[in-house]
Structures are given as C-alpha cells and as structure tokens.
Amino acid sequence: MDILDKLIKFAQISGSINIQCKLQDSWYIRHERQTYHGIVHIVSQGEGYLHIDGMVNAIKLKANDVVFLPHSLGHTLTHQPNYKGPSKINIISNGAFTLKRCGGESPDFSLFCANFTYDKQSELFNNLPEVILLNLQDAALKPVLDILQREAEDYQPGSANIINALLSVLLTLLIRTYLQQDNAQLNGLLNGLRDKRLYNVISNIIAKPEQAWKIETLCHIANLSKAQLIRLFNQQLGVSPYNFVNHIRLQKAGELLKHSQQSVLSIALNCGFQSESNFGKAFKKYYQLTPGQYRKK
Incomplete structure (x- = not known):
C-alpha cells in the first residue's frame, strides 16, 4: 500500500456524491463552513461564479471545472458576480440524488456536489489548502462525470451504491492530481x-x-x-x-x-x-x- 493509500485510509472518509443542481435565470446557493467536512463541486454544464469567503474577486466557473474545498470553506455560487439573492431553490428526491432546481426545465448551469467528512486529525486533509481548482481533463475525471450523468438521467437498481463508491475514486484522483502540480501549496x-x-x-x-x-x-x-x-x-x-x-x-x-x-x-x-x-x-x-x-x- 503506497503513501496516499495509507493516508486516505487513516482519514476515514465517509460521504457521497449526493446532490445535483440544475439552475436557470437568477440563482444563489450558499454553503456555510463546517469542521472536518469537505465539498467538491463538479460543473457539468454552463457558467457560473464562485464567491469564497475572504476572497475579494469571484471565480468564473465553466463546464468541466472542479472546485475542491477540503475544509468546506464558506462560499456562494451565483449566476452573476456579486449577486446576493434571493433565489427560490426547489429540493426534490431524484433517484439516488437530491436535486436542487431553480427556474425552468432547461438549466443554464448544472453541477454535481460531493459532501464528505474525515477524521479530525487527518494528516492528509489538514495539510491541503483551503481551495483547489482543477479541470476534469487535467484530473482524468471525465469518466466519473459521465457515470454521474448517466445515473442521474436513468435511475437503475444499485445507482446509490455506484455513486457512493465513486466518492473514493473522485477524491483520490483530485488529491493525486493536485500533489503532482509543481505549484501545489502544501503544509x-x-x-x-x-x-x-x-x-x-x-x-x-x-x-x-x-x-x-x-x-x-x-x-x-x-x-x-x-x-x-x-x-x-x-x-x-x-x-x-x-x-x-x-x-x-x-x-x-x-x-x-x-x-x-x-x-x-x-x-x-x-x-x-x-x-x-x-x-x-x-x-x-x-x-x-x-x-x-x-x-x-
């Protein structure tokens, strides 16, 4: 077992890729910071803006972008920079996913979200930076998105087990890709x-x-x-x-x-x-x- 395998095992990760967002027109989604908790946003369609607490400028997101927040830093997703809401978000069960929808049936912006927890003393997660921005192509994660989209569009028996198992694959690929970058900010x-x-x-x-x-x-x-x-x-x-x-x-x-x-x-x-x-x-x-x-x- 290599170093990353060991550190992931010691981290005791639990959670799932359990949320899909389909957003249209004006939308605003807020995430508060949580301890020993991480979030991943995978953009599957359209463009939007990420506002991270403590950062002045919003980050423009586009299809295939991945936002990895190892410490669940407080942040907001909006359709335009500095939009403060409000937005009416309808939350419904959609097979193995919780679907958050705003606007009509033809979304301008879609993404999948993973929520997970880890051990409070994890050497791996505690030493990653607050924000990691990657692209599906860079992280060899396109097959993961393809599976998520297929399971979301056509619910089949065992879908929940498939998407939950993907969390470990997703996090391993994200961390491995980031650690290989020369400019990675590590502690x-x-x-x-x-x-x-x-x-x-x-x-x-x-x-x-x-x-x-x-x-x-x-x-x-x-x-x-x-x-x-x-x-x-x-x-x-x-x-x-x-x-x-x-x-x-x-x-x-x-x-x-x-x-x-x-x-x-x-x-x-x-x-x-x-x-x-x-x-x-x-x-x-x-x-x-x-x-x-x-x-x-």
Whole structure:
C-alpha cells in the first residue's frame, strides 16, 4: 500500500456524491463552513461564479471545472458576480440524488456536489489548502462525470451504491492530481514529502508506524545527522520526528478503533505502544476523547 493509500485510509472518509443542481435565470446557493467536512463541486454544464469567503474577486466557473474545498470553506455560487439573492431553490428526491432546481426545465448551469467528512486529525486533509481548482481533463475525471450523468438521467437498481463508491475514486484522483502540480501549496506532512531528504523517512514511518523507530535508524535512512534530521522535520513538517511517529501511530489506532473489532489493548500493541495505559493517555491528549469514547462516537 503506497503513501496516499495509507493516508486516505487513516482519514476515514465517509460521504457521497449526493446532490445535483440544475439552475436557470437568477440563482444563489450558499454553503456555510463546517469542521472536518469537505465539498467538491463538479460543473457539468454552463457558467457560473464562485464567491469564497475572504476572497475579494469571484471565480468564473465553466463546464468541466472542479472546485475542491477540503475544509468546506464558506462560499456562494451565483449566476452573476456579486449577486446576493434571493433565489427560490426547489429540493426534490431524484433517484439516488437530491436535486436542487431553480427556474425552468432547461438549466443554464448544472453541477454535481460531493459532501464528505474525515477524521479530525487527518494528516492528509489538514495539510491541503483551503481551495483547489482543477479541470476534469487535467484530473482524468471525465469518466466519473459521465457515470454521474448517466445515473442521474436513468435511475437503475444499485445507482446509490455506484455513486457512493465513486466518492473514493473522485477524491483520490483530485488529491493525486493536485500533489503532482509543481505549484501545489502544501503544509506539514505533504510539504515534507516533497523534500527528497525526508521522503524515504516519512514513507517508512507511514508504512510501519508500529515499528520501534529510533532516531538513529531514521538518520540512517535519510543519510543525515541527528541535528539535520530534527531541523528538517521542524522546518518542513512543523513537528519533531518523535511527535510525527506518535501522530501516525494514533491515526492508525483511530482507524482501527472505528473499522475493526480488535480490543483496545490489541490496537495499542499493534500501533507501537507498550501498554494500554500509555496508549490511552496519548490518545486522549491527541483526540480529546478516550479510545472507548472515540470508538462509540
């Protein structure tokens, strides 16, 4: 399993591509910010404008554009720049989708929307920028849009399962495409992965966080002195090597608590902790919940 696969697994994503909008004439749709929540808008037809909280100028959107908001930043979609509404949006059930319609039967602007949540400590999502703008052609996502349109136009048994399964494909392709861009604005772990001196160290830790990592071993992998390694981790990731190992262990533990039937003791040992007591203290400090509370939440 590669780094991105691991980080997506630790992120514990849940949600679906569950909304289709068909908008005509004057329209205004508002989305408020939510914590540990992301939104993706996929424009399938027409042109519109995206107003993001804190940004002065609106962004013009056109067919095949993708707006990826990893932190669900507050924003508004409108038919013209600076339009404040109101708009009468009719909401109806349409097969596997919730359809939001404004105006007549021939929309000027159409899009699909994905809503998803993720673990509050996700190294992947917490280190992505507030706004990522891509195009379907750049992200090799055109087949995803084709499937969504087909399922929306012709509801068939199993449609909900198909479009929900597409969420993982959609997010993986979006993130992979963005990470490959030279001008990608990344923080923390994702920024550290771009440093060739740290890449192998980070990769090894993510692959086997339960291993008894010693600073000498990490220095050997990076071919750096102890002082150099600690300095680079603090510069690029904002944490020490020790804290990074601990964070990844706890994220693995969080994923196992939610998605396995293992006991807390077994999870503690499988994630590199020496005792259930030590694990419990570290977990509560990191998540502000005990392992049992986290599992039940």
